[in-house]
Amino acid sequence: MTENTPQTRTYRVLIGKPGLDGHDRGAKVIARALRDAGFEVIYSGLHQTPEMLVQTALQEDVDCIGLSILSGAHNTLMPEVVRLLAEEQADDIFVFGGGIIPQEDIIELQQAGVRAIFTPGTPTTDVVAYLQTECAKRYA
Protein backbone atom coordinates (compact mmCIF):
# COMPACT_ATOMS: atom_id res chain seq x y z
CA MET A 1 0.00 0.00 0.00
CA THR A 2 3.02 2.17 -0.03
CA GLU A 3 5.22 3.80 -2.57
CA ASN A 4 8.52 2.03 -3.03
CA THR A 5 7.47 -1.20 -1.38
CA PRO A 6 8.62 -4.06 -3.57
CA GLN A 7 5.64 -5.97 -4.85
CA THR A 8 6.09 -9.65 -4.57
CA ARG A 9 3.17 -12.02 -4.62
CA THR A 10 3.06 -14.82 -2.11
CA TYR A 11 1.46 -17.82 -3.76
CA ARG A 12 -1.41 -19.45 -1.93
CA VAL A 13 -2.38 -23.08 -2.39
CA LEU A 14 -5.32 -25.03 -1.00
CA ILE A 15 -4.40 -28.64 -0.29
CA GLY A 16 -7.63 -30.58 -0.09
CA LYS A 17 -8.59 -34.10 0.85
CA PRO A 18 -11.92 -34.76 -0.84
CA GLY A 19 -13.78 -37.99 -0.32
CA LEU A 20 -13.64 -40.72 2.21
CA ASP A 21 -10.05 -41.88 2.54
CA GLY A 22 -8.04 -40.85 5.56
CA HIS A 23 -4.58 -41.21 4.09
CA ASP A 24 -3.24 -37.72 4.57
CA ARG A 25 0.48 -38.36 4.66
CA GLY A 26 0.93 -37.35 1.02
CA ALA A 27 -1.08 -34.17 1.49
CA LYS A 28 0.98 -33.23 4.53
CA VAL A 29 4.30 -33.95 2.82
CA ILE A 30 3.33 -31.72 -0.10
CA ALA A 31 2.04 -29.03 2.26
CA ARG A 32 5.32 -29.06 4.11
CA ALA A 33 7.41 -28.95 0.90
CA LEU A 34 5.38 -26.00 -0.38
CA ARG A 35 5.71 -24.15 2.90
CA ASP A 36 9.46 -24.64 2.77
CA ALA A 37 9.41 -23.20 -0.74
CA GLY A 38 7.65 -20.05 0.49
CA PHE A 39 4.05 -20.86 -0.36
CA GLU A 40 1.14 -20.19 1.96
CA VAL A 41 -0.64 -23.51 2.22
CA ILE A 42 -4.20 -23.77 3.45
CA TYR A 43 -4.88 -27.31 4.52
CA SER A 44 -8.52 -28.40 4.45
CA GLY A 45 -8.39 -31.48 6.63
CA LEU A 46 -10.06 -34.76 5.74
CA HIS A 47 -13.41 -35.71 4.21
CA GLN A 48 -14.16 -32.60 2.21
CA THR A 49 -16.76 -32.35 -0.52
CA PRO A 50 -15.88 -30.62 -3.80
CA GLU A 51 -18.36 -27.86 -2.85
CA MET A 52 -16.58 -27.22 0.45
CA LEU A 53 -13.21 -27.03 -1.26
CA VAL A 54 -14.42 -24.59 -3.90
CA GLN A 55 -16.02 -22.25 -1.34
CA THR A 56 -12.83 -22.44 0.71
CA ALA A 57 -10.76 -21.58 -2.37
CA LEU A 58 -12.87 -18.47 -2.98
CA GLN A 59 -12.65 -17.24 0.60
CA GLU A 60 -8.93 -17.91 0.72
CA ASP A 61 -8.23 -16.52 -2.78
CA VAL A 62 -5.80 -19.29 -3.65
CA ASP A 63 -3.94 -19.64 -6.93
CA CYS A 64 -4.56 -23.35 -7.17
CA ILE A 65 -6.12 -26.35 -5.49
CA GLY A 66 -4.20 -29.57 -4.95
CA LEU A 67 -6.39 -32.64 -4.45
CA SER A 68 -5.02 -35.68 -2.72
CA ILE A 69 -7.14 -38.76 -3.30
CA LEU A 70 -6.27 -42.35 -2.46
CA SER A 71 -9.77 -43.79 -2.40
CA GLY A 72 -10.06 -44.43 -6.14
CA ALA A 73 -12.77 -41.79 -6.52
CA HIS A 74 -10.52 -39.38 -8.43
CA ASN A 75 -12.47 -39.71 -11.69
CA THR A 76 -15.53 -38.29 -9.96
CA LEU A 77 -14.11 -35.85 -7.42
CA MET A 78 -11.40 -34.09 -9.42
CA PRO A 79 -13.52 -33.13 -12.45
CA GLU A 80 -16.28 -32.04 -10.07
CA VAL A 81 -13.96 -29.48 -8.43
CA VAL A 82 -12.99 -28.19 -11.89
CA ARG A 83 -16.67 -27.95 -12.87
CA LEU A 84 -17.69 -26.10 -9.69
CA LEU A 85 -14.85 -23.61 -10.08
CA ALA A 86 -16.09 -22.83 -13.59
CA GLU A 87 -19.60 -22.44 -12.25
CA GLU A 88 -18.29 -19.80 -9.82
CA GLN A 89 -16.42 -18.06 -12.65
CA ALA A 90 -13.25 -19.05 -10.87
CA ASP A 91 -11.72 -21.37 -13.44
CA ASP A 92 -8.55 -19.29 -13.35
CA ILE A 93 -7.83 -21.20 -10.15
CA PHE A 94 -6.12 -24.29 -11.49
CA VAL A 95 -6.48 -27.80 -10.12
CA PHE A 96 -3.79 -30.42 -9.74
CA GLY A 97 -3.94 -33.80 -8.12
CA GLY A 98 -1.96 -36.50 -6.43
CA GLY A 99 -2.54 -40.07 -5.42
CA ILE A 100 -2.52 -43.58 -6.74
CA ILE A 101 -3.98 -42.87 -10.15
CA PRO A 102 -3.69 -45.21 -13.15
CA GLN A 103 -2.07 -43.85 -16.31
CA GLU A 104 -5.25 -44.17 -18.40
CA ASP A 105 -7.17 -42.10 -15.86
CA ILE A 106 -4.55 -39.37 -15.92
CA ILE A 107 -5.22 -38.59 -19.56
CA GLU A 108 -8.95 -38.42 -18.93
CA LEU A 109 -8.51 -36.20 -15.91
CA GLN A 110 -6.33 -33.83 -17.88
CA GLN A 111 -8.96 -33.71 -20.60
CA ALA A 112 -11.47 -32.82 -17.88
CA GLY A 113 -9.36 -29.82 -16.94
CA VAL A 114 -7.10 -31.10 -14.18
CA ARG A 115 -3.81 -29.34 -14.94
CA ALA A 116 -1.41 -31.99 -13.64
CA ILE A 117 -1.34 -35.28 -11.77
CA PHE A 118 1.53 -36.37 -9.57
CA THR A 119 1.76 -40.04 -8.72
CA PRO A 120 3.65 -41.67 -5.84
CA GLY A 121 7.40 -41.37 -6.18
CA THR A 122 7.34 -37.87 -7.68
CA PRO A 123 10.05 -35.84 -5.95
CA THR A 124 8.49 -32.97 -4.01
CA THR A 125 10.95 -30.65 -5.74
CA ASP A 126 9.23 -31.45 -9.07
CA VAL A 127 5.85 -30.51 -7.64
CA VAL A 128 7.23 -27.29 -6.15
CA ALA A 129 8.96 -26.31 -9.39
CA TYR A 130 5.82 -27.00 -11.40
CA LEU A 131 3.63 -24.92 -9.12
CA GLN A 132 6.10 -22.05 -9.02
CA THR A 133 6.06 -21.89 -12.81
CA GLU A 134 2.29 -22.18 -13.09
CA CYS A 135 1.60 -19.63 -10.34
CA ALA A 136 4.10 -17.16 -11.82
CA LYS A 137 2.15 -17.26 -15.10
CA ARG A 138 -0.88 -15.89 -13.26
CA TYR A 139 0.95 -12.68 -12.43
CA ALA A 140 3.03 -12.31 -15.58
Added chain:
Amino acid sequence: MNNQPPKDSLAARILAGDVRAAGRLMRWVDDNLPEAEQELAALYPHTGNAYFIGITGNPGAGKSTLVDVLITRLRAQNLRVGCIAIDPTSPFSGGAILGDRVRMQQHALDRGVFIRSVATRGNLGGIARSTPAMVQILDAMGFDIVIIETIGVGQGEVDIVRLADTNVVVAVPGLGDDIQAEKAGLMEIANIFAVNKGDLPGANRVVRELRTMLNLHDRAPDKTAWRPPILKLTASQDEGVDKLLAAIFEHRAWLEEHGEHLGRERARAEQFVRLIVAEKLNARIETAVKSPEWQDTIQTLLDRTSTPHDIAATLLNDILGQ
Protein backbone atom coordinates in the same frame (compact mmCIF):
# COMPACT_ATOMS: atom_id res chain seq x y z
CA MET B 1 -18.50 10.54 1.69
CA ASN B 2 -21.53 9.34 -0.22
CA ASN B 3 -19.54 8.45 -3.32
CA GLN B 4 -20.44 4.97 -4.42
CA PRO B 5 -17.54 2.80 -5.56
CA PRO B 6 -17.39 2.32 -9.33
CA LYS B 7 -19.53 -0.53 -10.58
CA ASP B 8 -17.61 -3.80 -10.95
CA SER B 9 -14.86 -2.55 -8.64
CA LEU B 10 -13.91 -4.98 -5.90
CA ALA B 11 -15.44 -2.63 -3.33
CA ALA B 12 -18.80 -2.55 -5.13
CA ARG B 13 -18.82 -6.32 -5.47
CA ILE B 14 -17.90 -6.75 -1.80
CA LEU B 15 -20.77 -4.49 -0.75
CA ALA B 16 -23.03 -6.71 -2.86
CA GLY B 17 -21.77 -9.72 -0.90
CA ASP B 18 -19.39 -11.19 -3.49
CA VAL B 19 -17.21 -13.73 -1.66
CA ARG B 20 -14.59 -13.96 -4.36
CA ALA B 21 -14.15 -10.18 -4.46
CA ALA B 22 -13.65 -10.09 -0.71
CA GLY B 23 -11.12 -12.92 -0.91
CA ARG B 24 -9.30 -11.06 -3.66
CA LEU B 25 -9.12 -7.71 -1.88
CA MET B 26 -7.79 -9.47 1.21
CA ARG B 27 -5.05 -10.87 -0.99
CA TRP B 28 -4.26 -7.43 -2.37
CA VAL B 29 -3.97 -6.12 1.16
CA ASP B 30 -1.72 -9.00 2.21
CA ASP B 31 0.46 -8.60 -0.89
CA ASN B 32 0.63 -4.85 -0.34
CA LEU B 33 -0.72 -3.86 -3.75
CA PRO B 34 -1.25 -0.11 -4.12
CA GLU B 35 -4.64 -0.75 -5.78
CA ALA B 36 -5.98 -1.98 -2.44
CA GLU B 37 -5.94 1.51 -1.01
CA GLN B 38 -8.81 2.96 -3.02
CA GLU B 39 -10.94 -0.15 -2.58
CA LEU B 40 -10.52 0.05 1.20
CA ALA B 41 -11.29 3.76 1.07
CA ALA B 42 -14.54 3.00 -0.77
CA LEU B 43 -15.47 0.43 1.87
CA TYR B 44 -14.64 2.54 4.91
CA PRO B 45 -17.93 4.52 5.00
CA HIS B 46 -19.74 1.17 5.21
CA THR B 47 -17.86 -0.03 8.28
CA GLY B 48 -18.64 0.45 11.95
CA ASN B 49 -21.37 -2.12 12.42
CA ALA B 50 -19.54 -5.31 13.28
CA TYR B 51 -18.57 -6.45 16.76
CA PHE B 52 -15.00 -7.70 17.07
CA ILE B 53 -14.10 -10.63 19.30
CA GLY B 54 -10.43 -11.49 19.85
CA ILE B 55 -9.47 -15.05 20.73
CA THR B 56 -5.92 -15.43 21.96
CA GLY B 57 -3.87 -17.85 24.04
CA ASN B 58 -1.02 -20.32 24.01
CA PRO B 59 -0.34 -22.60 21.05
CA GLY B 60 -2.48 -25.70 21.35
CA ALA B 61 -4.89 -24.10 23.81
CA GLY B 62 -7.79 -25.04 21.56
CA LYS B 63 -8.50 -21.64 20.04
CA SER B 64 -9.61 -22.93 16.62
CA THR B 65 -11.84 -25.57 18.15
CA LEU B 66 -13.38 -22.92 20.37
CA VAL B 67 -13.90 -20.57 17.42
CA ASP B 68 -15.59 -23.38 15.52
CA VAL B 69 -18.14 -23.89 18.31
CA LEU B 70 -18.59 -20.14 18.78
CA ILE B 71 -19.43 -19.79 15.09
CA THR B 72 -22.06 -22.52 15.42
CA ARG B 73 -23.59 -20.79 18.43
CA LEU B 74 -23.60 -17.36 16.78
CA ARG B 75 -25.17 -18.80 13.63
CA ALA B 76 -27.92 -20.32 15.76
CA GLN B 77 -28.74 -16.73 16.75
CA ASN B 78 -28.85 -15.86 13.07
CA LEU B 79 -25.78 -13.65 13.29
CA ARG B 80 -23.46 -13.56 10.29
CA VAL B 81 -19.90 -14.36 11.30
CA GLY B 82 -16.58 -13.45 9.73
CA CYS B 83 -13.37 -14.97 11.02
CA ILE B 84 -9.73 -14.08 10.52
CA ALA B 85 -7.58 -17.02 11.65
CA ILE B 86 -3.91 -16.16 11.93
CA ASP B 87 -0.97 -18.58 11.88
CA PRO B 88 2.76 -17.86 11.87
CA THR B 89 4.89 -17.52 8.76
CA SER B 90 8.06 -19.60 8.73
CA PRO B 91 10.95 -17.22 9.38
CA PHE B 92 13.15 -19.43 7.22
CA SER B 93 11.15 -19.88 4.04
CA GLY B 94 8.52 -17.16 4.23
CA GLY B 95 5.93 -19.86 3.69
CA ALA B 96 3.24 -21.05 6.07
CA ILE B 97 0.90 -23.92 6.70
CA LEU B 98 -2.45 -22.47 7.68
CA GLY B 99 -4.40 -25.13 9.50
CA ASP B 100 -6.88 -23.31 11.72
CA ARG B 101 -9.61 -23.90 9.19
CA VAL B 102 -9.37 -27.67 9.53
CA ARG B 103 -11.42 -27.33 12.71
CA MET B 104 -13.96 -25.02 11.10
CA GLN B 105 -14.76 -26.70 7.79
CA GLN B 106 -18.28 -27.63 8.87
CA HIS B 107 -19.08 -23.97 8.10
CA ALA B 108 -17.54 -24.04 4.61
CA LEU B 109 -20.90 -24.08 2.81
CA ASP B 110 -22.66 -21.65 5.12
CA ARG B 111 -23.09 -18.36 3.26
CA GLY B 112 -23.40 -16.61 6.60
CA VAL B 113 -19.82 -17.48 7.48
CA PHE B 114 -16.60 -16.21 5.92
CA ILE B 115 -13.31 -17.65 7.15
CA ARG B 116 -9.95 -16.37 6.04
CA SER B 117 -6.62 -17.95 6.98
CA VAL B 118 -3.83 -15.43 7.29
CA ALA B 119 -0.08 -15.77 7.79
CA THR B 120 1.78 -13.24 9.92
CA ARG B 121 4.37 -12.61 7.18
CA GLY B 122 6.90 -11.51 9.74
CA ASN B 123 4.63 -9.22 11.74
CA LEU B 124 5.04 -9.47 15.48
CA GLY B 125 2.28 -8.88 17.96
CA GLY B 126 0.16 -11.97 17.30
CA ILE B 127 -1.76 -10.64 14.31
CA ALA B 128 -0.79 -9.89 10.71
CA ARG B 129 -0.10 -6.47 9.24
CA SER B 130 -3.16 -6.96 7.07
CA THR B 131 -5.53 -7.91 9.90
CA PRO B 132 -6.99 -4.43 10.57
CA ALA B 133 -7.84 -3.98 6.88
CA MET B 134 -9.29 -7.47 6.63
CA VAL B 135 -11.67 -6.96 9.52
CA GLN B 136 -12.83 -3.75 7.87
CA ILE B 137 -13.61 -5.69 4.70
CA LEU B 138 -15.72 -8.18 6.67
CA ASP B 139 -17.37 -5.33 8.55
CA ALA B 140 -18.28 -3.52 5.30
CA MET B 141 -19.57 -6.80 3.85
CA GLY B 142 -22.17 -6.89 6.60
CA PHE B 143 -20.90 -9.50 9.01
CA ASP B 144 -22.40 -8.90 12.46
CA ILE B 145 -19.57 -10.51 14.37
CA VAL B 146 -15.93 -10.74 13.37
CA ILE B 147 -13.78 -13.20 15.29
CA ILE B 148 -10.02 -12.69 15.19
CA GLU B 149 -8.02 -15.74 16.20
CA THR B 150 -4.42 -14.75 16.91
CA ILE B 151 -1.42 -16.99 16.49
CA GLY B 152 -0.54 -19.03 19.53
CA VAL B 153 0.98 -16.43 21.82
CA GLY B 154 2.80 -16.32 25.10
CA GLN B 155 3.26 -13.17 27.06
CA GLY B 156 3.79 -10.13 24.92
CA GLU B 157 1.88 -10.49 21.65
CA VAL B 158 -1.06 -8.34 22.52
CA ASP B 159 -1.83 -6.20 19.44
CA ILE B 160 -5.26 -7.79 19.44
CA VAL B 161 -6.16 -5.56 22.37
CA ARG B 162 -6.38 -2.51 20.11
CA LEU B 163 -8.47 -4.30 17.54
CA ALA B 164 -11.11 -6.29 19.39
CA ASP B 165 -14.06 -5.13 21.48
CA THR B 166 -13.99 -8.21 23.67
CA ASN B 167 -10.75 -10.10 24.24
CA VAL B 168 -11.01 -13.72 25.28
CA VAL B 169 -7.80 -15.26 26.61
CA VAL B 170 -7.84 -19.04 26.36
CA ALA B 171 -5.85 -20.80 29.09
CA VAL B 172 -5.28 -24.51 29.57
CA PRO B 173 -3.99 -26.71 32.37
CA GLY B 174 -0.41 -27.89 32.46
CA LEU B 175 1.51 -24.87 31.23
CA GLY B 176 3.16 -23.69 34.39
CA ASP B 177 2.63 -22.54 37.92
CA ASP B 178 0.84 -19.51 39.23
CA ILE B 179 3.86 -17.28 38.65
CA GLN B 180 3.16 -17.60 34.93
CA ALA B 181 -0.25 -16.16 35.55
CA GLU B 182 1.31 -13.27 37.44
CA LYS B 183 3.40 -12.14 34.51
CA ALA B 184 2.32 -9.10 32.60
CA GLY B 185 1.06 -9.11 29.06
CA LEU B 186 -1.45 -11.62 27.88
CA MET B 187 -3.14 -11.88 31.25
CA GLU B 188 -3.73 -8.15 31.45
CA ILE B 189 -5.64 -7.89 28.21
CA ALA B 190 -8.32 -10.44 29.03
CA ASN B 191 -11.90 -9.29 29.28
CA ILE B 192 -12.84 -12.92 29.73
CA PHE B 193 -10.74 -15.94 30.67
CA ALA B 194 -11.73 -19.22 29.08
CA VAL B 195 -10.06 -22.17 30.78
CA ASN B 196 -10.31 -24.73 28.00
CA LYS B 197 -9.80 -28.50 28.21
CA GLY B 198 -11.76 -28.37 31.43
CA ASP B 199 -11.93 -32.15 31.45
CA LEU B 200 -8.17 -32.41 32.02
CA PRO B 201 -6.67 -32.68 35.50
CA GLY B 202 -5.49 -29.31 36.72
CA ALA B 203 -8.25 -27.26 35.09
CA ASN B 204 -9.74 -26.28 38.44
CA ARG B 205 -6.30 -25.24 39.63
CA VAL B 206 -5.90 -22.91 36.66
CA VAL B 207 -9.29 -21.38 37.46
CA ARG B 208 -8.22 -20.87 41.10
CA GLU B 209 -4.88 -19.36 40.14
CA LEU B 210 -6.47 -16.94 37.73
CA ARG B 211 -9.00 -15.95 40.38
CA THR B 212 -6.24 -15.32 42.91
CA MET B 213 -4.31 -13.29 40.39
CA LEU B 214 -7.34 -11.16 39.59
CA ASN B 215 -8.03 -10.57 43.26
CA LEU B 216 -4.44 -9.50 43.90
CA HIS B 217 -4.51 -7.18 40.96
CA ASP B 218 -7.87 -5.74 41.64
CA ARG B 219 -6.67 -2.25 40.96
CA ALA B 220 -10.21 -0.95 40.66
CA PRO B 221 -12.08 -0.80 43.94
CA ASP B 222 -14.68 0.83 41.73
CA LYS B 223 -17.63 -1.55 41.80
CA THR B 224 -18.72 -0.62 38.30
CA ALA B 225 -15.45 -1.80 36.74
CA TRP B 226 -15.58 -4.86 34.52
CA ARG B 227 -14.25 -7.92 36.31
CA PRO B 228 -13.10 -10.57 33.84
CA PRO B 229 -15.09 -13.74 34.43
CA ILE B 230 -13.16 -17.02 34.53
CA LEU B 231 -15.06 -19.75 32.73
CA LYS B 232 -14.15 -23.40 32.58
CA LEU B 233 -15.12 -25.09 29.36
CA THR B 234 -14.35 -28.00 27.09
CA ALA B 235 -14.74 -26.67 23.57
CA SER B 236 -14.19 -30.04 21.88
CA GLN B 237 -17.24 -31.41 23.74
CA ASP B 238 -19.18 -28.16 23.31
CA GLU B 239 -19.32 -27.80 27.08
CA GLY B 240 -19.48 -24.35 28.60
CA VAL B 241 -19.26 -22.45 25.33
CA ASP B 242 -22.80 -21.14 25.82
CA LYS B 243 -21.62 -19.49 29.04
CA LEU B 244 -18.68 -17.97 27.23
CA LEU B 245 -20.96 -16.53 24.59
CA ALA B 246 -23.23 -15.12 27.27
CA ALA B 247 -20.19 -13.51 28.93
CA ILE B 248 -19.12 -11.97 25.62
CA PHE B 249 -22.55 -10.40 25.22
CA GLU B 250 -22.49 -9.25 28.85
CA HIS B 251 -19.18 -7.57 28.22
CA ARG B 252 -20.60 -5.94 25.12
CA ALA B 253 -23.57 -4.66 27.12
CA TRP B 254 -21.24 -3.40 29.85
CA LEU B 255 -19.12 -1.53 27.28
CA GLU B 256 -22.22 0.12 25.88
CA GLU B 257 -23.69 0.92 29.28
CA HIS B 258 -20.50 2.64 30.37
CA GLY B 259 -19.82 4.38 27.08
CA GLU B 260 -16.62 2.36 26.74
CA HIS B 261 -17.51 1.04 23.32
CA LEU B 262 -17.04 4.51 21.90
CA GLY B 263 -13.59 4.68 23.46
CA ARG B 264 -12.70 1.34 21.90
CA GLU B 265 -13.97 2.41 18.52
CA ARG B 266 -12.02 5.63 18.76
CA ALA B 267 -8.83 3.82 19.78
CA ARG B 268 -9.30 1.35 16.94
CA ALA B 269 -9.84 4.09 14.36
CA GLU B 270 -6.75 5.87 15.61
CA GLN B 271 -4.77 2.65 15.44
CA PHE B 272 -5.75 2.16 11.78
CA VAL B 273 -4.16 5.51 10.99
CA ARG B 274 -1.06 4.89 13.08
CA LEU B 275 -0.45 1.59 11.33
CA ILE B 276 -0.73 3.12 7.88
CA VAL B 277 1.61 5.96 8.80
CA ALA B 278 4.11 3.60 10.39
CA GLU B 279 4.07 1.41 7.33
CA LYS B 280 4.59 4.30 4.91
CA LEU B 281 7.42 5.65 7.05
CA ASN B 282 9.02 2.23 7.16
CA ALA B 283 8.86 1.97 3.40
CA ARG B 284 10.62 5.33 3.14
CA ILE B 285 13.30 4.22 5.56
CA GLU B 286 13.83 1.06 3.54
CA THR B 287 14.26 3.13 0.40
CA ALA B 288 16.59 5.63 2.04
CA VAL B 289 18.96 2.97 3.35
CA LYS B 290 19.30 1.52 -0.13
CA SER B 291 20.90 4.69 -1.47
CA PRO B 292 24.66 4.61 -2.19
CA GLU B 293 25.30 7.57 0.16
CA TRP B 294 23.84 5.58 3.04
CA GLN B 295 26.89 3.31 3.20
CA ASP B 296 29.13 6.37 3.55
CA THR B 297 26.91 7.66 6.30
CA ILE B 298 27.23 4.40 8.18
CA GLN B 299 30.99 4.58 7.75
CA THR B 300 31.03 7.91 9.64
CA LEU B 301 29.37 6.05 12.49
CA LEU B 302 32.02 3.34 12.43
CA ASP B 303 34.74 6.04 12.33
CA ARG B 304 33.09 7.65 15.35
CA THR B 305 32.86 10.96 13.51
CA SER B 306 29.09 11.00 13.99
CA THR B 307 26.57 9.51 16.41
CA PRO B 308 23.51 7.36 15.86
CA HIS B 309 21.34 10.25 17.03
CA ASP B 310 22.90 12.63 14.47
CA ILE B 311 22.30 10.22 11.63
CA ALA B 312 18.78 9.47 12.80
CA ALA B 313 17.96 13.20 12.85
CA THR B 314 19.27 13.59 9.30
CA LEU B 315 17.38 10.52 8.10
CA LEU B 316 14.16 11.75 9.68
CA ASN B 317 14.54 15.10 7.98
CA ASP B 318 15.12 13.39 4.66
CA ILE B 319 12.18 11.02 4.75
CA LEU B 320 9.73 13.53 6.14
CA GLY B 321 10.75 16.09 3.55
CA GLN B 322 9.65 13.77 0.73
